[in-house]
Amino acid sequence: MVDPIGPTMAGGTQKVDDESGWTVTFYPDANNYALMSEGKPPSFYWLPTRLSLARDENKDYKFNLTRFIGKAKNPQDKDTVGGVLSLTVTGAIPSDVWERLTKKVIEQTENNTNGLWWREGRLTPLFQPVIVSSNTVSLSNLALGENREPADAAQPGDEPIKNWHWVLQGGGKASLDPTGETAFVALVGNYPAQLLYKSFKGTSTGIVFASSAMQLHMWTPKVKLTIDCDWEKIYKHFQSKLNARSLWAKADIDAELKSLQIDGAITVDFVLDETIPGMEKISETLKNHSDVVVEKFLEYVGGVIFGPAPEKDGTSGETSSSENPWGVELKLKASWDFTKLKLRYEETDRMAYLQTSVTSSSLTSVLKEDAGNDLQKEKKYFPVVYLDDWPAQLVRICKPVAAWATDVYDSLSVQVGYPDQDGLVQYEPHTFYRPDDHLTTKEWTYRTFQKNKSEVRNPPPNWEPDRTFVKRWIHFKEPDPMNYLTVFHSKCTKIAIDPEPYGTALNDQIVEVRAASNQVMTVQIRFLVSAAKMTNRVVTVELQPVDEYGNPIKGAETATFDAFENDYKPTRTWRVCPVPHEKRNYRYKVTVTDYGFGARWGDEDWTVTDTPHLKVKMPKQTDQGVYFELLEEDVRPPRRPART
Template sequence: MTDAIGPIFSGGGFETIELTENGEGYTILYLPDKNNQKLQQEGKPPVYYWVSSQVRLARHAENGDFKFSLTHYSGDPNPTDNEGIGVGGMISFTTTIAYPPSVLKGSQEKLLERFKGSDKQYWGWTTSATPEFRIVPITSNATSILGNENGWRLDGEGPGNVTGGENAFFGMLDALHSELLWSGFHGGTSPIAIQQILQIPVWTEKLNLKITGKWSRIYNHFSTHLSAGGWYWSVDIQRVFNDLRVSGGIKVELQVDGTMPGADEMQKLMEQHQELILKQFMDQASKIIFEPAPPKAESAKATRGRNFWGFGGGFALKQVWDQTQVDLDYEETIEFRYNKEFPISSSLEGLRTIIQTNPDEEKKYFIRNYLDLVKLVPIIVKPVINWPQPENHFAGEPVAFASVQIGYPMEEGSIHWEPQVFEKGGSTSWEPQIVRKRKTDVLNPPQNWEPDKIFIKRKLHLVESPSADEFQMIFVEKNDVDLDPGDQGTLTNEQTFDVRADHVGMLEVGPIVLGVEIPGPTWMIEVEFQALGNTHDGNERPVTKMMWKYESKDQTGYWKIYTGQLDYKPEFKYRVRVIEKGVLGEASGSEWQGEWERCVGNGPLVIKVPNRLPIPV
């Protein structure tokens, strides 16, 4: 019995271009399922997956309006003066990578017309069963705003939607950037561009990959190309790795099964799978010459850096390493499923055409408010928490509530604290009214305080959530976590603050999928996981187990640990045991177990299942 197992990246896919009545253009890429030929041999429909190639503004389903709003605030200190003084603005918008149903329907008809009756491998439609179309599986989506760190400073970056849904962005703007956005959207082009780096699990053809070299030469080459800050991000490692291939320091041999149709062409296509080659090299190098970069460095780059196999973070060369391990000699033959990096980016076009065609439409999206200038310290606090959902298999984050205190000096110098509690179903933001003082108004002010600075203390109160099932494991090691330690918390002149559960030091692995197919109901695969390091009270972290059986072979696992350690580095290891049950009176069954595999970072994980050891003759 054959099932669809996911897309194969072979031949670059099939692409269509669709135009709507209002002139909007859409480019859609399709990939076929690896099992399409077997599916049709059993009378089942072939499966095709669509891949988005652009990010666009989402629309409201009820009226088609864009999910976009820009409010520009101007102060008016002189009532007799008609010219206001810009003081800032607020922008919110929502993006999506999904296509309108009518656009998908048109592109799918083109694909079916092209491959109906064709015998082209993977693509041909030769059965009477109607083909199925699905969105391509996405294991992770790193969403960012290009230029955000130097300009708009909007919230919403980070992990994005992986089901073709929507991503929301929000931010308070200073006067200059509010005016720039206003002018840009009314002018010739959108001033904001969104980038999403998707990780798409794809299958390869059967291939043999061999990587050889000398670790001493590799180590020395990396040490002479040390990046600024003393550690490497993925783009640095890929560049040096390519230099080593050119110079002969690393030899990469990639061979495709020559008995397969078009093997010569497939050899060239597989050379494009740089993520696969680099992942296998890093699996070896992280055990020999690399160690994880410091947590602060990882945090600073998490939303920017691209990664090898779905994990963020960087690496540093080991200060001391075992030079007796002189040879890099990796070889494996396999049909491989791995996470292929698929970046897409777009500017937010469309608004300019609408407001030029119908000026009345502008009022829906662009608002100017004139305010009396009030000397307040502008502060916005928002909980960015996926509240627990017991009714939905305990989805979400195990947060009972979050508390925030904003402090500002009184006249005698002591700090007055304003508290706020965020709970599920409660308020979604808080703007405390802090009247700004002059520095001369405060006697004995706190050290380093300035009138535009406040003190903030944020705290998360976690609750142990029962695991929804054997594939969703959630553990809380510390229930109350101070995000701003100390009696006075953090002194800052920032204006926008968020409270996040991932600030508490999380290990978040998932989705977890098997890298092989379970052949039948007598087979089981048990995976042991163990987070490295000790808990806050000094204890070793326990082993967690997940068991895949034939009936649950397509199940995805999730494993989370909320450590309460602000400097926590996500590192873990896993070990795989394969079991074949025996049949009473006929066969005794068998089992074998692999070695511990060490991993670094959060994100999706494809379990590498060891092969059965050969039986001695």
């Protein structure tokens, strides 16, 4: 009773192509002839001859080339430009392609005279992947020298990354399943990012290749293998090659063995079971196209002239072996006491050996149809990230604006706030004090990072992620009782510009903290009198805020200004805060006291006006609407206050 044992190269291979671009190599089982002789279906083993981009459950490629750009903080520095390439390769064959390929290989083997392929009674074969002992998957690398470029070297920790930067991760030992997946990721600079984009879009020559170097577990049918060796000729042959190489890979040794067979130093003979149809062709295939000869040579006689190759461990010293994707490297022994004997090696059995198989495929242009003209897939496979977009920074430049020279304002203050994750607004305060030169005040800058709306629980009303809350106040100076030129009536020491409790939600970068004129009613008074008429006289003007009907506002204070002899020219100022009425109306009347004559006269009625510049004239005694009265004998003129 016979069972399948494993794939063999003895019967040759069947390469089957599909219109989609896939090519698969099929191998027969070493026991196929015996299996079919017992009426059992043959076994065929398959190996993909290309790697492709893997797909996810949505049939999208497992591929992404994210290009990024970030603006340099300093003008003299370079911007950060580059990309991150991530992709996954696989040898898996799409199901619809697999159905067509298996159908074709069945058709191709129907009339095959080779005993390992011939299907008696047209038995339907069983398909399974080849048996892999080791697999190394790699991706082409654009790094210049040791990931460095001559004039623009990318040193660890540098920022930004350099134009030719290329650091690749992934690869190496891979799955023993030919349909397994291997992921790669590369951080690349500006130039590779541009080349990769054009290459995968199919608008330029491909620059990315995936390779898979596999050691396949192969078998021979029952065979008698005879190797005759002339040891002296063999050693001298390899010794003559020392100037060309010091380390020998299995592929190198295999090439030299073929040369030694031609020279007669080695004789190889295969004798197969004569009952297998096509025995001569099978024997020739094993001898010339398989690794069985070199495997047996190294296994039984190679240790005589070869030893393990040393390998540096990265710092100093050596280890006992050196390995690459195509097998273990060996080193020719420095001295060997060979004899002149001619030795023979014979073995009759089903022989197992490792067969090297290397697959290399271009991965570029595969996205040409998928993302060439599709904007959504363009964004999916080739997104662009602007590094300055995250974390998004909110900046508020607060600028004070006030007429400091008026000597009304003591300071301006501002609080800028942004909600935390619980929705509580966290404010940061700042005060602008009156400058010494009454002209310039430094700006103040508030910074915070922007949150997404979903990151804030219970956000305050009217809040959006790009808005900050601003609360501003105007702080007034305390009135100076010694300054008779200015009267300031204020019911509070500060005025809030923005509403409570949160303030104003703004997304402006520049925020003015302005002591606006609409928050203070200001009247400037000038006395239009002549020096000749001011002898022993005092001119007094009284001012009261009124409503739109001219009626005095309840609780409003009256401002009084006196003009004295030799002190009537300076402008007087009356300020009221907050503005008592939106119309800014007030009423006034003028009185003249003549202490030399001992009389007083003035306006009987109030005059209503809204002018911010009041010109006060001295009323005449004979004017209409002017009252006149004599003063008591002991009334003396008031002393003029000292000017401050």
